[in-house]
Amino acid sequence: MNDCLRRLTRIEDGCADPLKYDFRNFVDFCFREVLHYDDPAWLVFDVADWMQTLSISEDGKSRGQVQCQRGAGKSIIVAIFIAWLFYCNPDIKVAVVTSTQDFANRMVKFVRSLFDGHPLLSPLAPRLADQNALSDYRKDMLDSEDRFECGARAQRDPDPSCRAYGIHTSFTGIHPDVVVADDVEIPENSGTVGKREKLHEKCREFESLMTNPHGCILIMGTPQSLDSLYLKYLDKRYVLRRWPARYPDLRDAVRCRDVSPMLLGRLERGEARTGDPTYPERFDDKDLTVKEAIEGPIMFALQFLLDPSMADEDKYPLKLRDWIVMDCAADMAPSRVVWGTTSPIGRSIDHGGLQGDCLHGPVFYEKDWVAYVRSLMYVDPSGRGKDEVAWCVAKATQGMVFVHAVGALRGDGTSDAVLDKLARVAWENGVKEVVVESNFGDGMYAKLLASALARYCQAQVTEHRASGQKEKRIIDVLGPLARMHRMVVDPRVARCEALTHQYTHVTYDRGCLPQDDLLDALAGACAQFPDLVQSDPAQVAEGRKRRSAEQAAKDHQRAWLKQQRMGRSISAGAGMPLDMQRLLREDQPARGYAARGTRGWRRT
16 A cells, blocks of 8 residues: 555554455455455456555655456446545545546445445444434435445534535535546547547546645546547556456557556466456456457457557548658659658657557659649638638649648738738749638638739639538548548648647547648648549559650650661660660551561661
8 A cells, every 4th residue: 555545544554454454355355245246356456456556646646547348347446445445534535526427426325335235334324313303404415315424434524525526517615535537538528629628627627626635536437539538638647557358469569558567467477368358257258259249349449458549540530640751842743652651750750640640751752753733822711710821732743742831820811911921831832823712701812812922923813612511521532642642741741730630630520620720721732633643653653654765765766767867877776775675676667667687677
């Protein structure tokens, strides 16, 4: 037991009561004597041992997080933990927080029922002997569905000993010694960025509630995505421990991260193999196979293997790993750029994408460079609200789209300063065309921008009207382009954390992003090249090489004919590369020449 819990529970060294000095003994007692369950499994004891040995932060408080497979009974262990705290120190105050008020009430009622399950715990039950002398209000304060007061409590306090709270209820005025948050994150309250931010703000209040210098915050739950509250909000002070349903692969550092040392130790000693069930007393291999078939691989990985990556493959369809990150030249590009995973550059570029996503550079690009077929700047205007004037510079050639720059400007989108800045961006990037989304201003914004562009360059201004649900339109444009690795992104664009965050967090849900101006500008720019990206870059590069070789062969043939007329005798194809000689031989019959014996060539 750590010093923080020792102070909370007031357990002194040399305590003779085995139920106090080791929480595992109390768990065993409650399972067999109070709840009349079978003996606890070793995994339950492992969770209980970790809960009583939480590390202490620099401020003297204990903070921890438990992630355990669904159905492992973690809520029962939490309830027994709360009862153990009261058994050790009846004056302690506990706040139970869950996703809904109803679920929190059931948790408190279960803790209350443990006191009636055995004579040893009966003194902890609320004292309602003289019920006639108590008012209805006082009775509710002592014992009701959402709170109770420990009967052995010596100190009088306006706060009850234990009280239930839904995560979105008010916490004002409470000062618990221990906060237990059990499954505060569920799909219903974390499906969008706005909901996750609201949930994040409520969980931040746990710290302000903890006035006890030796308080404890314990969080139990299952992450719903890679952008989960449990992974984003909880910093290094919240020590995480995981117990998945199957033993992970020791070679997979990601899936072994934060897994219980007990599980990893059994793997290292050869007592278990990768894929074996970790809690066979509850779910054996056959049960887990059936669960996976019923739940599906995504939900099984999320709820049982505690791996949210598979769920996010469908929830967040756009990935940074599909980009090709390389420096983009102003007027030319390689004739062919090949994507691959052998050149990760995620460590050198900080991005705002999901955890585990990584940026990659090209594995190969042709030495031959070609000019861009089309270059443009897309502008997404805004009014006076929170939206920004976003712009994106993109150019295309050889079936590839090269994203050179993105940006956003605050302030009134129709101001002279903003229009002048947009014109300068177009001039600096050498674009010949500016496309303006016409949804704002009914075409007036394009006329204002055209007058500003006239002072810098002769770029043509056109309009583009977007229709349909914005999120679906963005994913439908960028998704196929990125998955086929047709998008080359300049490192300056990859370093834009606002864009990479919007890119990786967009879903098909309406309003999933509070701010999407940069992403909308990127999708608008890429949507202007539907014909250019239809061709295969490899076939385009091969065709260009063949046309170049054919032209060189024809030039050499014309030079050979000219020298023949001048009376000079040279062998056909002399000095030419072998591929050009082959093209020359293939092309001869069509040009009116025929071979005759071994005397050379004569005109037919």
